[in-house]
Amino acid sequence: MAKCEICAKNQQTGHRISINRSQVSRRANKTWKPNVKKVKIVDNGTVRSIYICTRCLRSGKVTRAI
Secondary structure, three states: OOOOOOOOOOOEEEEEEOOOOOOOOOEEEEEEOOOEEEEEEEEOOEEEEEEEEHHHHHHOOOOEOO
């Protein structure tokens, strides 16, 4: 579900490294998810709802339905 339909931004994976340990082997898997909202937009005169990240919403890449 965490995927923007405009810019195709989706979750990223990586390692969370422990700060209080000096060993590199202290790692845990972590996922970072984008800030995705469900928004109603106007697409060719029809209203539909899509999942869009807040960066695309703020930059005005779509027109919202009111």
